[in-house]
Amino acid sequence: MISFLFYVFSALALASAVMVVTRKNPVSSALFLVMTFFCLAGIYVLMDAFFLAVVQVAVYAGAIMVLFLFVIMMLNLSPDELPAFMNRRIKWAAAALAIVLTGSLLFLDLSRRLPASPAGELKGEVGALGDLIFGKFLLPFELTAVLLLMAIVAAVIMARREI
Amino acid sequence: MNPALWITLGKILVVFALTLGTVAYMTLAERKVSAIIQWRKGPNRVGIWGLLQPIADGLKFVFKEDYVPQTANKALHALAPMLTMAPALMTFAVVPFGSTLPIFGMEVKMIVADLSIGILFIFAIASLGVYGLAVGGWSSNNKYSLLGGLRSSAQMISYEISMGLSVIPIIMMSGTLMLTGIVDWQGNHLWFVITQPLSFLLFVISSFAETNRLPFDLPEAEPELVGGFHTEYSSMKFASFFLGEYANMITASALIVTLFFGGYHLPFIENLAFFDNHGFMLGMLHVITFMAKTAVWLFIFIWVRWSLPRFRYDQLMGLGWKVLLPLSLVNILIYGIIILGFGLGGTS
Numbered sequence: 001m002i003s004f005l006f007y008v009f010s011a012l013a014l015a016s017a018v019m020v021v022t023r024k025n026p027v028s029s030a031l032f033l034v035m036t037f038f039c040l041a042g043i044y045v046l047m048d049a050f051f052l053a054v055v056q057v058a059v060y061a062g063a064i065m066v067l068f069l070f071v072i073m074m075l076n077l078s079p080d081e082l083p084a085f086m087n088r089r090i091k092w093a094a095a096a097l098a099i100v101l102t103g104s105l106l107f108l109d110l111s112r113r114l115p116a117s118p119a120g121e122l123k124g125e126v127g128a129l130g131d132l133i134f135g136k137f138l139l140p141f142e143l144t145a146v147l148l149l150m151a152i153v154a155a156v157i158m159a160r161r162e163i
Numbered sequence: 164m165n166p167a168l169w170i171t172l173g174k175i176l177v178v179f180a181l182t183l184g185t186v187a188y189m190t191l192a193e194r195k196v197s198a199i200i201q202w203r204k205g206p207n208r209v210g211i212w213g214l215l216q217p218i219a220d221g222l223k224f225v226f227k228e229d230y231v232p233q234t235a236n237k238a239l240h241a242l243a244p245m246l247t248m249a250p251a252l253m254t255f256a257v258v259p260f261g262s263t264l265p266i267f268g269m270e271v272k273m274i275v276a277d278l279s280i281g282i283l284f285i286f287a288i289a290s291l292g293v294y295g296l297a298v299g300g301w302s303s304n305n306k307y308s309l310l311g312g313l314r315s316s317a318q319m320i321s322y323e324i325s326m327g328l329s330v331i332p333i334i335m336m337s338g339t340l341m342l343t344g345i346v347d348w349q350g351n352h353l354w355f356v357i358t359q360p361l362s363f364l365l366f367v368i369s370s371f372a373e374t375n376r377l378p379f380d381l382p383e384a385e386p387e388l389v390g391g392f393h394t395e396y397s398s399m400k401f402a403s404f405f406l407g408e409y410a411n412m413i414t415a416s417a418l419i420v421t422l423f424f425g426g427y428h429l430p431f432i433e434n435l436a437f438f439d440n441h442g443f444m445l446g447m448l449h450v451i452t453f454m455a456k457t458a459v460w461l462f463i464f465i466w467v468r469w470s471l472p473r474f475r476y477d478q479l480m481g482l483g484w485k486v487l488l489p490l491s492l493v494n495i496l497i498y499g500i501i502i503l504g505f506g507l508g509g510t511s
Contacts, residue, residue, distance in 0.1 A: 027239065027301060034294070054283040062290025063320060066297070070316045073301045073309065126280060126340055 006046050013039035021094075026072045030065060037061045051126050166269070174275050178255055185461075186409040187217040193465050200469045221402075229398035232303060239302035244396070244403030247295025250288045251410035257281040258417045259343045260453045261427050264446035273427070273450060274343060281342040282334070285418065286327055289373065292411060293319040296375075296392045299404070303395035311391030314381045314476065318372060321483035322379075326369035328491035329362045332498035333422055346426030356423040361494045363423045365487055370415040372483070375408060377468040381476055416460035420453065427453040 016035040023029045037060045044053035133141050191206065191213060198205025206213035231240055261273030278284050293316050300312020333355055334340060337348035349355060356363045372379040383391030393404045420426060427449035438445040474482070 025236075027236075027298070031239075031294075031298070050278065050280050051283070054280050054287045058283065058287035058290055062287060062293075063323070066290075066293055066316050066320055069294075069297055069301075070313060070320075073297065073313060073316075076301075076309070 002046055006043060009039045009042040009046070013043070027069065030069050030072055033068075034061050034065050037065070051129055170266075170269070170271055171275065174271075174273075175256075178260070178275055179252065182252060182255055182410055182413060183406075185413055186406050187221070189409045189412070189461060190220065190405075191216050192461070193468075196462065196465045197469045200466070224399055224402040227398040229400060230395075232305065232395050234304040235395065236302040236304070239298050240395075241400070243295050243299030243302060244400045244407070245295070246298060247292060247407035248403045248410070250291045250295075251407040251414065254285050254288050254414045255410075255417065257284050257342055258414070258421055259346055259426060260417070261446060261450035263442075264450070265442050272343075273446070277341065277343055280340050282330060282340050282345070282422075285414075286323070289411075289414075290319070290323055292407070295404070295407065299396065300392035303392075305395050307388045307390070308392050308394045311383055311388050311394070315375065315392060318375075318379065318381060318479060318483075321480060322369045322372035322487070325365055325483065325487035325491045326373060328488070328495060329365035329369060330422065331495050332359055332362050335495075335498060335502055342421055342426075346421055346428065349425040350428040354423065354425045359423075359494075359498070361490070361497075365491050365494065366422065367419060368482075368487060370419065371464075371467065372479070374411045374415050374464075376412065376464060378471040378474050379479060380473060381479055412461065412464050413457070416457045416464065417453075419460050420456040424456055 013036050016032040016039065019032040020029045020036065023032065037056060041053040041056040041061075044050075044056060194216075195205045195213070197203075206216045209215040209219045231237060256275040257278050259272075259274040259277070263270045263272050265271070296315035296319075297312040300308040300310070300315070303309075333345060336355070336358070337345045339345060339348070345355075352358075371377075375381075375383065381391075383393065388394070393401055396404060429448060429452040433445065433448060433452075438448070
């Protein structure tokens, strides 16, 4: 049953990921990206990582993509008004990058160099994750906070030239 | 199939039917309460005291013409009402509406899914409700709808933050993310409305904003935006938006009761000796207590709508970002100090 659901979610995620890059309408692309995030959350649930799944939905689908959609709707560009960066050269570069990435992941997986899944260690327990974040990985966690603060300051400066 | 699966299916069916039934009668309650507040009689023609009015309204919605604007994005226009309805009906799955009820010799937990991350699940699913409003507003290809959709997405994101942060002191005190755990902590100690009045205030204000109810119903402010995001909707699609809004209101009321008013616990009465050997009666008492408390909060939602004027948009954003957000951060700090300093809280 679980492996069946895994294939369902994976197929849906891949299909909607393809739709994200092939749709002409940016709003449809954004909605298919939400669908992809949702399927990934489903796969996390199958791995017993409930916390990760819920955070995936709450942060990516519920907050970040809403902001994306907000901006897309605000600009409301029609397909022929879209900037010319969607030219052939960019498409080829993106395709090459995707192939390299898939190839290296396949290589790592086939040569068994990927680290073991931490899902067994965590068992979906929020407490276990909290112990890891605030214990073993405290420094990287705090550094992320500083990085986010820097991003906020930069965004404010870019939005208003004089403060 | 094993019996556990059947029981879960049964619970889903009961919760679904109860929520939809309550939604139908909330529309009647809204009109009746507003009539009383405004010194009118309200609907009183269909059935005794207007009790069959929701059925008449439902039939009317079904037979109305389903009009889609020519320039609308047809697929997304049809998808939007579903995107509103589904999350609104899903969230109730993790709300405990009773303790346990002995049915056919089995102790059945009165909750559809007792997730270890219950409260986060609610926030995650509730944050998806905004897509219906935003997509509905955009796909109608109408400037009033678009403005309504934009307003709703900005409003939901702003108030989600203070809503999530206002619950953190509760999680710190009870030491669990499970809603059943939070309810039991309140049953053993004190209700959170007494120990955490500021969190309560922040949560209630944010849930009014999240459910798009007055004084925060800017996405559909009719004097400025015609009907807001649902201007171009008719028939059952409009009804779906309507039902979704009321279902959200029911979930918000149930959540306020669960988090701050002890959930299904009824102090003193439930400790009577009579209930020690009447397990079924105790279970029923818990379910009825929960429903009664939720009904009180639903009444307050209606009462507020017909008593308060609407905010201006800049006031709404100012309140969210400049008042509620700093207050909720200070609130976390205060309770952190209290819990550390006095050794309170249920963390083991």
